Amino acid sequence: MYTHEGMSDRSRQRIKDKIELLREEQTMEAVQEIIEFDKTPAQLKAAMDQFIIGQEKGKKIISTAIAFHYKRLGGALKKALAENEGDIDLALRNTKTPRANVLMIGPSGCGKTYTSEVTSRLAGVAFVHEDMTRFSEVGYVGQDATDILVDLLMAAGGNAQVAQMGIVYLDEIDKIASEMMAFKDVSGRGVQKGLLHLVDGTENTVQIGKERITLSTRHVFFIAGGAFENLRGLVGQRMARQGFQGDWRDHLLTDDLVAFGMERQLMGRFPVKVVYDQLTTRDLKDIMTRSADSVLLAYSNDLKAWSIDLEFTDDALTEVARCAEREGTGARGLISIIHRVLLEDMYRLPGNHTGPFVVDVNDVRERLG
Ligand SMILES: Nc1ncnc2c1ncn2[C@@H]1O[C@H](COP(=O)(O)OP(=O)(O)O)[C@@H](O)[C@H]1O
Numbered sequence: 001m002y003t004h005e006g007m008s009d010r011s012r013q014r015i016k017d018k019i020e021l022l023r024e025e026q027t028m029e030a031v032q033e034i035i036e037f038d039k040t041p042a043q044l045k046a047a048m049d050q051f052i053i054g055q056e057k058g059k060k061i062i063s064t065a066i067a068f069h070y071k072r073l074g075g076a077l078k079k080a081l082a083e084n085e086g087d088i089d090l091a092l093r094n095t096k097t098p099r100a101n102v103l104m105i106g107p108s109g110c111g112k113t114y115t116s117e118v119t120s121r122l123a124g125v126a127f128v129h130e131d132m133t134r135f136s137e138v139g140y141v142g143q144d145a146t147d148i149l150v151d152l153l154m155a156a157g158g159n160a161q162v163a164q165m166g167i168v169y170l171d172e173i174d175k176i177a178s179e180m181m182a183f184k185d186v187s188g189r190g191v192q193k194g195l196l197h198l199v200d201g202t203e204n205t206v207q208i209g210k211e212r213i214t215l216s217t218r219h220v221f222f223i224a225g226g227a228f229e230n231l232r233g234l235v236g237q238r239m240a241r242q243g244f245q246g247d248w249r250d251h252l253l254t255d256d257l258v259a260f261g262m263e264r265q266l267m268g269r270f271p272v273k274v275v276y277d278q279l280t281t282r283d284l285k286d287i288m289t290r291s292a293d294s295v296l297l298a299y300s301n302d303l304k305a306w307s308i309d310l311e312f313t314d315d316a317l318t319e320v321a322r323c324a325e326r327e328g329t330g331a332r333g334l335i336s337i338i339h340r341v342l343l344e345d346m347y348r349l350p351g352n353h354t355g356p357f358v359v360d361v362n363d364v365r366e367r368l369g
């Protein structure tokens with residue numbers, strides 16, 4: 001019999017070596033992929049379009065920022081690797097790339113987090129999502145900066161080099177505005193200063209088991225997002241004062257974000273600003289019928305396995321979209337609404353029905369009523 005205990009030292013060592021080798025190969029592959037990054041902004045955007053509906057202008061800006069960042073980083077690393085005899089750690093340390101981090105502004109559920117996640121996946125880099133409200137509760141960025149690095153390391157499958165080239169999404173950044181925190185006993189200013197170090201490129205050592213790993217955020221691409229609720233009003237007031245006319249989004253300045261309560265220095269680290277629109281009824285319908293991640297399409301596929309052809313009439317889709325709009329959470333509400341509409345049928349139909357199954361506007365109203 002072959003048991004673990006019965007394994008010879010030699011076999012054990014061979015397995016260990018093999019695993020180590022595999023890990024090294026994976027590391028090289030993942031790093032190589034970033035170094036070889038060759039998507040153009042237009043290619044990246046075309047891929048984003050399969051998932052993210054609407055937000056045309058925003059998607060253009062983001063795909064450009066990300067494609068340029070990774071193309072530049074890849075090129076710089078390639079050069080550094082040639083100079084440093086293939087030592088990736090050394091190459092990472094010796095590489096300097098200017099970053100054009102992105103600030104995303106837009107109402108709840110319009111796709112800010114989703115865009116960051118999808119784009120990271122399409123770019124083939126590690127991604128983490130960090131909620132800034134946790135800083136507004138404690139009032140400082142200390143241990144958390146290290147936590148973010150650990151999260152990145154996890155997202156990169158434990159690969160430190162891949163982690164250091166990932167994307168960090170700082171969600172609800174508006175919640176650490178000084179004004180927002182004024183009513184609490186903590187200063188948003190302090191939190192923002194702490195964040196500044198992280199975005200600039202801090203180096204921290206993390207202890208994972210017996211291993212000590214040094215990680216830097218120098219090459220990490222940061223995206224910060226928030227609803228910035230009264231920002232539109234602030235910009236509008238300034239435009240009126242200065243006699244400007246037009247769309248507030250085209251006039252947004254760092255000054256306005258400072259008036260909102262953000263630190264000028266921190267905002268300076270996010271030179272690329274993107275304003276996402278509130279999703280329209282049309283967008284919400286398209287999300288259901290066209291986005292590659294659509295729950296409706298997923299359910300429809302599930303039902304096909306039982307030979308049931310699910311179909312929503314156009315009016316039914318409009319009704320679901322309107323219902324989501326009333327909830328005021330953008331596309332976020334769609335999933336639960338669709339689920340509520342289909343729950344009974346998904347239980348009842350398999351085994352009892354085959355062929356077309358049409359859901360019309362009355363069905364939707366009845367089930368949501
Ligand atoms: N423009 C969009 N296109 C496709 N799906 C979207 C879009 N916006 C939101 N969604 C869907 O709604 C969910 C919530 O959106 P999210 O990106 O978290 O919103 P927020 O802007 O508040 O970060 C996403 O996971 C996604 O399924």
Ligand SMILES: [Mg+2]
Nearest residue numbers: 112113171225
């Ligand atoms: Mg979000």
